[in-house]
Amino acid sequence: MKWNLLSIFVLLGTLIMGCSNNGLSGEEPPKATIQIANKSYPTTLGSYCWHSKGEGICVDTAGTVDLLEGKKPIEVKAGEQITFEMDYEPKPNEIHVSKIYNNKETEVQAENNRFSAPMEKGIYYYSYAIGWMDEKQENVSNGDAVYAFVIEVK
Structure with missing residues (x-):
């Protein structure tokens, strides 16, 4: 399994959990x-x-693409806004978003849990890695999770 930024993020959370x-x-x-x-x-x-x-507890799953195997992509328009939502308190205070397209992974800039869909047509896999870092103790995680989804830009 290919190590990437999200795997490292989860591993760090595991080490300091x-x-x-x-x-x-x-x-x-x-x-x-x-x-x-x-x-x-x-x-x-x-x-x-x-x-x-x-x-x-720590749970390790397949990578983003394998995790989403068989899932139907969500159809979106080029440049359409995508917002990540979670009804939970406290809100996570660390966020990393990455996109996988043609087997190449790149970091995505997200502001206020929002980013834009790509402008080029195609199928894109996303990982949304979030963490609840302790606000009183530096480098201590209360939890972290990776959420995945797939879109198709039409």
């Missing part, structure tokens, strides 16, 4: 959706580490 006493609510990361043209679409939860009720 046990250092936090705060924990988060729920047995696993919350569900997340993406909003495109006022319509909501589910994402697929990938690898994660979660600290809840005094215990930590």
